Amino acid sequence: MAEATDLLYQLNQQSRSLFQERQVILSFSGFLRKLRERPIPLIRNSSQYLYDTFNYFGRTEAGSGFEDCARWKVFDIGTHKNVPIVGSEGVQDEIYKVITGFVRQGYSNKLIMLHGPNGSAKTSIIESIGHAMQRYSETEDGAVYRFNWIFPTDKSLTSKAMGAVGPIGFTGMRDDDSSLREDSFAFLDESKIAAKIQSEYKENPIFLLPMPQRAEWLKKWISEDTGVPEAEIEIPQHIQLAGLSKRNQLIFENLLAAYDGDLGKVLRHVQVERFFFSKQYRVGIGTVEPQMSIDAYEKQLTIDRSIANLPPVLHNISFHEAEGPLVEANRGILEFSDMLKRPIEAFKYLLTTVEKGSVNLPSSTTNLDIVFFASTNEKHLDAFKTIPDFASFRSRFELVTAPYLLKPSLEQQIYAQDVKALAKSKPVTPHALEMLCLWAVMTRLKQPNPDYYDSKYRALIARLDPRHKVRLYEGESLMPLFKPQEEATLRELRRAILDEYQNVVAYEGRFGASPREVRSILYRAVQNSKYTTLTPMALFDELERLVKDRTVYEFLQLEPRGKYHQPQEFITVCKRDFADIFEREVTASMTLVDEEQYETLLSRYIENVVAQVKREKIYNKITGNYEQPNENLMRDVERILKVNGPIEKHREALLGRIAAFKIDNPVAPIVVSRIFHEYMDTIKQHYYEEQKKQVEDNFKVMMVLGTDEAKNYKEDDLHLATSTYQNLEKRFGYPRDAAYESLKFLLTFRSQQASS
Incomplete structure (x- = not known):
């Protein structure tokens, strides 16, 4: 019992320390002090905040793909599931460029639409951005604030008459109270609060300062903070607008009138609250699913306890409460997931909402501060392009292409957690995932068009088959198919080969096996009772089954072009690759x-x-x-x-x-x-060829080791076979069963090749 009490005490101390350190609750004067110390961070709009989020976490000098761009670390943080985004540096950089454009013009007036095939990480990329915003908001640099209205319980005094001097229903107020005093209702005990009205739009408290004083003070404070002359300071456009919602504006005006224009007394009712972005709790990060049709609505409040306990001076206000994803996402980001699956009428309002940054509700029009994202697959986008209104929508969209990955080494990283989970039930043998990802990537490649290149390169380009195109993208050797000079030429052309299908409708990486299909193959293969481990052979069996059902998978229906778009043949290519790899490994394990x-x-x-x-x-x-x-x-x-x-x-x-x-x-x-x-x-x-006879003899012994037939071989032969198995496990990670199955596959595959 004592131990539990001690733990609770420690937890309490840590919680209070963190709460005080973060200064979660402030009076308005406390907020002004912070604003004066750090004016620029506290007046950011959503696009500037998102821009700063990217820059706070920084970037690496080079990405993992082919793009000549850096990799932003916000995508290494990953989503709320802590899964980093693999590759896609080009997509990430395009998003950053669009956000940078919003910052330069001072507002976001377009929807960033990520389009690509199913499973190309579009939603995960947006989730990663939201997760990074959440992490950033927990730092001092990323602090953001909203405000609440606080009204005490003491109602012994009535509202003062127009022109009279005195309180409006709250004790303890004197005629000399002003905004310069530290007195504030912000820190009242909950038991002494009669009503608390939250700002559902999470408006910046700075909008409680009237214009033009708001702009004048900011110019002075920014000048003091940056050393730039006041005359050269430009206040952001959004700060000069009337940023309060209708409800907050009415409360402000009524209180100001009741206090005879004493702004200090009005601001005593303001409790400034630090908030933290959260997708889970829908704070500044929202998602609109395809089935949702209402993104913002409001309801009138009549019997709400807080409304009933308001002072009489506010009883003439018809209170409405706005709700919905648009409201929840204000000051942050909003994603329209699979947006084009919704009827067009359901998002036509976006034409004005995104461009003007406002939403029309029954009782008011409210300014919004949101960076809008959307995701869609290519089929729906193609259909959307055919409607008459597409031109209107296109001018309000920033289209960002999110293709499949084109490097097996990157593709493998997507399934790292899956393999880790699968390994708990069945050992995963070397090269199993490698072969599966190689097959998946080859299904996504497009045949180079020699006519796209200079005439002196056309013959060379025509010889580039899918396997060697993968090798080129991976930076691997292209020999012996290509001579050293030819390989050097192809390396010089790699950028052009990649760009050939980048800006066309049927871009490279639009079609092919999706990561979702690859993942399902993995999980089916692990259930194959024929194998005691997850081997490449188990995956080959699943691939053979998959390619037979052409009606289910679109990429299986593509017409072959040369050696491209031939998923069945790609299985053979993968088998050949694995046979070569395992042959080298088993030979090396013989330590000849x-x-x-x-x-x-x-x-x-x-x-x-x-x-x-x-x-x-x-x-x-x-x-x-x-x-x-x-x-x-x-x-x-x-x-x-x-x-x-x-x-x-x-x-x-x-x-x-x-x-x-x-x-x-x-x-x-x-x-x-x-x-x-x-x-x-x-x-x-x-050297293998020189010792081929000894190697082949050892293979025979390895196949019968542990059976009665092994008695027909000498002790030295048995020892070599045993040590080869041991070395395969020690050096390359093959369990005994997997090594046996791999050797059996190698001998069968080589026999089939020889006979064909």
Whole structure:
């Protein structure tokens, strides 16, 4: 019991400390002091606040995609589920540019519409922005305030007559009370409050200051804060407007009249309250679902307890309370989810609401301060473009394309949490997710049109198949299909290849397998009782099943173009990739040759080539002398690499490749096995071919290990097979069952290839 009491005491102390530190409740004079100290942050509108949110969290120097733009860290924070946005740097940067435009013009007058295929993270991107706003509002830099009207319980005095001097129904008020005093009802105990009226629009308390004094004071304070002369200070346009809602304006005017214009006495009734953005509680962050048709409405308050306890001077006011997503989202952001699924009549009001920043209600027209977002899929957008009113809507939209990802390495990151969850019920083997994401990305690619490029590149572009287009996007080697010089040319054209389908209706990444479908394949594959682990083979089985149902998935209905739009063939490509990868891994696990020997040989070769091209000598650590490059070594390696054509040109190209790497990666160390990884694979394959008989014999033993048939093999053979399994698990992460299934797949696949 004592322990529980101590815990509650600590919690209470922490809560009070945080409450006081954040200064959640202020009097109006307390708010003015803050305003004078930091005038610019406290007069921000929603677009400026969103702009500052982006800049508060900052950005990284380079994104993970192809775009020449940075990655904003608000998308690393993720959504309320703490899931970061993978890739999509181009989408993020476009949103930032639009918001920057709003800031420069002083208001947001367009709706930011994210459009793209289903599952391209449109909603998640908007949720991430909202979550970042929530986090920012919890910091001192991001503090935002609204206000409430407070009326005490003591009603012993009646309203004063017009022109008379005295209180209007509250004790303790004297004729010399003024706004300069610290006296305020803001800190009254709840038991002493008769009525509390909240501002449903969360208006900035600064609008309680009348114009032109509001602008004059702000100019002076901003000048003192920034050092800029008052004459050069421009007060934001939204601050110069009448920013109060009709209800708050009526309360203000009636109190001011009752107090004979004593603004100080009016402001004693103001309780300034710090608020925090929240999607869950609909504070400054709202969502309008497709099925919702009413985004703002109001109701008259008649029997509300707070209304009944108001002083008589306010009884002549017909109180209305506004509600709905538009009201809840004021001073923040509002998302129209799948907006174009709604009937057009349901959002025609947006033409004026977004452009003018106001909403018409039965009893009033209220100014809004909202950055509007929307999401829609391409089908609905295509249909929307055909209506006569589209031109009117288009001028009020900022369209931002959100395509599928085009790099498997990024696609894999989407399912990191899924794989983590699945691994609790069934082990996930290496390369399973990699193969699935490779297949998904290949379904999204479009065939390059050679006519789009200069005539000297057309033949090269025509040879670029889906698998090598993925490799190009990933920055991987294109050899042996393309020679080193051809590969260098394609790398130079990568930006143009990516841009070819960026600004067209059928852009690259509009069609193909969606992340939702990929995720469902993962979860179905893990339930496949045929496999004890989640292997690439289990996923291949699911993919084979999926591609047979062309009526369900739109991307399966696309007509093949060359080697593109062929999901069935892409499964074979993935199988071939996995067979190659596993073959290298199982061979390396046999430890017939130390892995370091491959890298040592390649490093020595490159070192000699560089010295030979530069006409330099190489320092021999053993003899301590400088010696000529070893021509025999270079010739031996070049025979292994099967170099054709002039040797000198080949060697110069290697030096050029190193130089290109240093230009692209100025601070990265030179690791030859990475820069020339295809040569590394060729060298490994060469030694594999030399020991092919021993490797194939070991495969046979591995397949029968643990059965009665294993008795037919020698002890050394059994030991090699056992150690290979152990190394596969230790070095590459294959459980014994998964290694067996993978080896079985490899042998079957190679047999099928040989027979075909």
